[in-house]
Amino acid sequence: MSRSAHEWTARPRLQDDEFVSSTVYTHPGIFELEQERIKRATWKFACHESELPTRFDFRTVEHAGYPIVLVRTEEGGIRAFINSCSHRAATVVRAPRGNAEQWRCLFHAWTYDTRGRCIAMPRASGYEQAGLCKDGMGLREVKVGIKLGMIFINLNDEGSPFDEYFGDAFEILEDVMGTKELEVFHLHKTVINANWKQWFETNMEIYHEYLHFLNRNIAMSNDEFYERRWKIYPNCHGTLTPMKQRYERVKGLGRRDERTLPGLTPGEFRVVDLFPDTTILCRATVLRIDTSNAISPNQTLVEQRGLGIKGESAEDRLIRINHHNQFWGPFGRNLPEDVVAVEAVEKSNRCGASRYGIMARHDEMKSLDDALMRAFYKEWSEYMGRPASNPLGALPGETNAANR
Ligand SMILES: [Fe+2]
Structure with a gap:
């Protein structure tokens, strides 16, 4: 059944941590406070x-x-x-x-x-x-x-001292990044019309993989995809059980069973999210470091780095660049799709058409569980001194009525 205006704007009948107010993405005062309390503090x-x-x-x-x-x-x-x-x-x-x-x-x-x-x-x-x-x-x-x-x-x-802040969050990257010397071969910056957290959310929840043609075919077609589990470290860094992806299922991708990065098995995918805005992704033959810089509540400079093995042959490098760009290049079939999606969300949030975002999936910490996003907003709330479900309640000079 559709909903009336009153029903549409009413607080969701969910636990406080199962939704966020869209003002966390749009409000200039929230943005400034994030810069001070989160970005300049971590x-x-x-x-x-x-x-x-x-x-x-x-x-x-x-x-x-x-x-x-x-x-x-x-x-x-x-x-x-x-x-x-x-x-x-x-x-x-x-x-x-x-x-x-x-x-x-x-x-x-x-x-x-x-x-x-x-x-x-x-x-x-x-x-x-x-x-x-x-x-x-x-x-x-x-x-x-x-x-x-x-x-x-x-x-x-x-x-927090560096080692204390990250703890064991890098444990599944030690072999991939610590065996052979790596180097950046691709640095790509894009300004997107969305909030920095919306971008990071695309790396914290896997439910949205329905968006991606490649991911539907090479990953979601395996039961293993759904059985992976989230692991959340202190200070809200997170990772998902590694899995093998079947690149051969999409014509043109190649098998990706050669030139595998150290520590990975052929086709293996790993991801590590670092609070508050950086993700490292290993996709068998290539590694991506994804980070962002918040420009304004609804503008974010997204930075993508692609890494390969330092000193490898020109032929190997070319293949690795190709593998990187198939997914993560400016015209790849993965990352640009995320941009389209988060800009669509931002458009509704900015004009006030949408009041809340829902993060209420529970699936025993398996891959489609929203656990890491809920943990992120719990951490966010602690840094910010206000709940993400109702963040304007305590802003100076404002009342709950302003929490549209
Ligand atoms: Fe995505």
Whole structure:
């Protein structure tokens, strides 16, 4: 039976954790609070070590609205800084990547080394009266953690230590990413018209695989697909039991029983979700790192990296790129379909046509259970200090009535 306007907007008759208010995706105040309490307070995947192969290589990224620069130091380590001049805040390093021993701000030529020290300010004597000198004017350093070649950053100096935050979440990636050196061969950025959480949800729930032609044929046609179980680690990272996918069932995909990445059996698929916005997916011969940067409540920069084995032959690399792009390239038959779906959700949420999203599937933690999404919003609620089912109740200056 269809529903009246009253019935449509009424709170769902579900447990609090079985649905979320659509305002978690649309409200500007919620967005700003997420940036502060979640994005700037947790560990964030920034890039892969292969993107900074030699000393003094740098890469700039955005994180939680902040410009960040990462650099391979003279000693071979990785450091990260907020990419903002100590003087008047101009972005210091303006190129997406490069190699430099010093960075000079274009505005007034204050200059920094790759340890973040301010090493030159023109006509510094003019600051003597004010008691200011370059010694106290370094860049703001950002914490770095490295695991299996993946570089993470954390803007919160007081937050959980790296190893404590992730715990055992990388356990099923150790053999895949830790045996042979991998490198990024594909970096693809897309701005989508959807909220960052909606994008991450496509990696946290498998029920939507009905969307995907390839997944229906190579995965959902096996009972094993439905019997896999979610495992949820402390701090809300999650993984699903690995499974073999039958690529040979779709003409043109090839068998994928050669060039398998270390630790995987032919055709094997693995996925690891890292709270709050990064996913690592292994698809037999290729590995994808998926992360995003929230631009606004309804705009998200999605970043996809494809990885292969460093030093492999040109022929092997070409096949691996082909395998990657069949699913995850800009014209693949998987990832672009997710974009279409989440943009369709966002369209209804933004205009207020939809008030709630339902996450009420229970299936003994099997693959079609919404358990990881419920865990995500439980974690989200703790960081945000408000329930995802009714998040505006406690926002300053607003009442529940505003929770449309
Ligand atoms: Fe998907």
